[in-house]
Amino acid sequence: MYSTLDVDIRPGLGLGIFDIGASLWMVLDRLRNLQHIFPQIEVKYDPDASAITPIILHVRPHLDLLFSGKGQRLHTICVRKLRDPNPPVTLRYKDKIISSDNVILRRVVVNRTFGPTYPGDELRYPGLWFSFEDDAIGEGALQGLAGADKTQEVKRVFISQKGNDGKVGDALEEVKECPLMxxxxxxxxxxxxxxxxxxxxxxxxxxxxxxxxxxxxxxxxxxxxxxxxxxxxxxxxxxxxxxxxxxxxxxxxxxxxxxxxxxxxxxxxxxxxxxxxxxxxxxxxxxxxxxxxxxxxxxxxxxxxxxxxxxxxxxxxxxxxxxxxxxxxxxxxxxxxxxxxxxxxxxxxxxxxxxxxxxxxxxxxxxxxxxxxxxxxxx
Known part of the structure; x- marks a missing residue:
């Protein structure tokens, strides 16, 4: 039994120990030293063009880390399966728990916590957005969703650089230079x-x-x-x-x-x-x-x-x-x-x-x- 994954959301900057702009080499090296917390990692890539196409790290069961193709820099973080108890995941924002094994993250909670945003089927903020469907990072993550019920349950949370609104083309772009580099x-x-x-x-x-x-x-x-x-x-x-x-x-x-x-x-x-x-x-x-x-x-x-x-x-x-x-x-x-x-x-x-x-x-x-x-x- 592994302990709860307890991480803080930093819009535009990262999630827990993961920083937007970090190199693939550095992230994998860190995960290697934390196998007791992240025991299952899968690397997905295009074997015929791995020098230029994005790479995804599936850190089971909760995290998908998308790295840019050429720079191999952490581009987007996806937190999924928020209700999976093996192990449970706790999300915090400014020291406040917004999702855990006994706290369901709903649309109304997002609105109260992060404030108003532009109308749409997903709740989008600078460097942060919330999805209401369970899809792979490369599929539903970048598409619109239907429904605006206040009690609608958030299924996935995305963190990326500010200015990236999650459109399909953005996933193929390089990470902009940041202080971490x-x-x-x-x-x-x-x-x-x-x-x-x-x-x-x-x-x-x-x-x-x-x-x-x-x-x-x-x-x-x-x-x-x-x-x-x-x-x-x-x-x-x-x-x-x-x-x-x-x-x-x-x-x-x-x-x-x-x-x-x-x-x-x-x-x-x-x-x-x-x-x-x-x-x-x-x-x-x-x-x-x-x-x-x-x-x-x-x-x-x-x-x-x-x-x-x-x-x-x-x-x-x-x-x-x-x-x-x-x-x-x-x-x-x-x-x-x-x-x-x-x-x-x-x-x-x-x-x-x-x-x-x-x-x-x-x-x-x-x-x-x-x-x-x-x-x-x-x-």
């Missing part, structure tokens, strides 16, 4: 044979340029803070493909600085402690690396047409492999190598676990069977 990477521009340029939310003038063969471990710590993990490189399976004559290319003790919260890895030289490679992650649902890293909003920058071109061509994380491959090399894609990251994970079963590695001059791509990019490595 401050300090997160807003754009990561990949420059082949150079490095990565990082832009941040809330700091328009803060731009960091990490260069391969130049940026040091100390630079990374000063600019990005200490990594969440330092991992010493032990996997030598790619050494057989190396052109070097060294029997062990990594005998210098190379190690990774893992910034899971930014979707970034930096491979550091064990002797000089200078960046050798940079890895960016797309956090695709259904891929073996899903939820290990936050999505990095990366762009691959091409060569400007001339010296006066201040907007060089770029391809982004949601572009298909064929488009990015032609961008990197107009010729046929290079031969690929097969990779199955579940080979060493006995208890991990995925519908399409295999990816392919494609190498180009200064960059290689890890690609799913549906032509989506899992990760990019600059070297």
């Amino acid at each position: 401050t300090g997160d990477i807003s754009r990561a521009i990949l420059k082949i044979h150079d490095g990565i340029v990082l832009h941040f939310y809330g700091h328009a003038n803060r731009i960091l340029h990490m260069r391969i063969g130049e940026t040091t471990a100390q630079d990374l710590t000063l600019d990005l803070g200490p990594p969440l993990r330092v991992h010493y490189k032990e996997d030598e399976r790619m050494a057989i493909h190396s052109a070097t004559k060294k029997s062990n290319p990594d005998e210098d003790g190379a190690y990774f600085y893992n910034y899971f919260q930014h979707g970034l890895d930096f491979l550091m030289d064990g002797a000089t402690h200078i960046v050798r490679k940079i890895v960016v992650h797309t956090n695709l649902p259904g891929s073996p690396l899903f939820q290990r890293y936050k999505r990095c909003y990366w762009e691959i920058e091409g060569t400007p047409e001339d010296d006066e071109d201040d907007s060089p061509p770029r391809k982004r994380f949601y572009d298909r492999f064929e488009t990015i491959s032609h961008f990197l090399s107009p010729r046929e894609p290079p031969p690929s190598m097969h990779l199955d990251r579940t080979d060493e994970e006995e208890n991990l079963t995925l519908p399409s676990p295999a990816t392919r590695l494609y190498g180009y001059d200064g960059i290689f791509l890890e690609v799913t069977e549906s032509s989506q990019i899992v990760s990019v490595v600059l070297f």
Whole structure:
């Protein structure tokens, strides 16, 4: 028996521990640490376009969390099955209980609590609306309902950003920048044979340029803070493909600085402690690396047409492999190598676990069977 889910409604801002604008990576990480409260979680997504389509977390039995497709930010929260006692759910607004196992939330209570609103079949307020039907978040949530009986029972409650009125098109829009995003990477521009340029939310003038063969471990710590993990490189399976004559290319003790919260890895030289490679992650649902890293909003920058071109061509994380491959090399894609990251994970079963590695001059791509990019490595 699980305890009552007791949460406060914050119109336009969130519900309980869930904040509008929070990243999918952060929310899932928090839920993982609260399994005693949220024991059943289901992730729903479009496997053929998971880089651009919304993702829904079903936190059974009461919560549906809708995340925007590209930014993977919490867009809309739906509270449903208000009368389900397993476990019971209590909703509060400004410390006042408006719904619980023995308090039924009705239309008249909403009117008294939140005041007048525009006429309609649903009760809508800025960043908050109430529905009187039990439908999935993607169906009845965004449609009008009939009836205006004062005793009508509320079946679902929705919280979203203010200005979002719940129409169908809004569910596909990205979450607007909000204070919660401050300090997160807003754009990561990949420059082949150079490095990565990082832009941040809330700091328009803060731009960091990490260069391969130049940026040091100390630079990374000063600019990005200490990594969440330092991992010493032990996997030598790619050494057989190396052109070097060294029997062990990594005998210098190379190690990774893992910034899971930014979707970034930096491979550091064990002797000089200078960046050798940079890895960016797309956090695709259904891929073996899903939820290990936050999505990095990366762009691959091409060569400007001339010296006066201040907007060089770029391809982004949601572009298909064929488009990015032609961008990197107009010729046929290079031969690929097969990779199955579940080979060493006995208890991990995925519908399409295999990816392919494609190498180009200064960059290689890890690609799913549906032509989506899992990760990019600059070297």
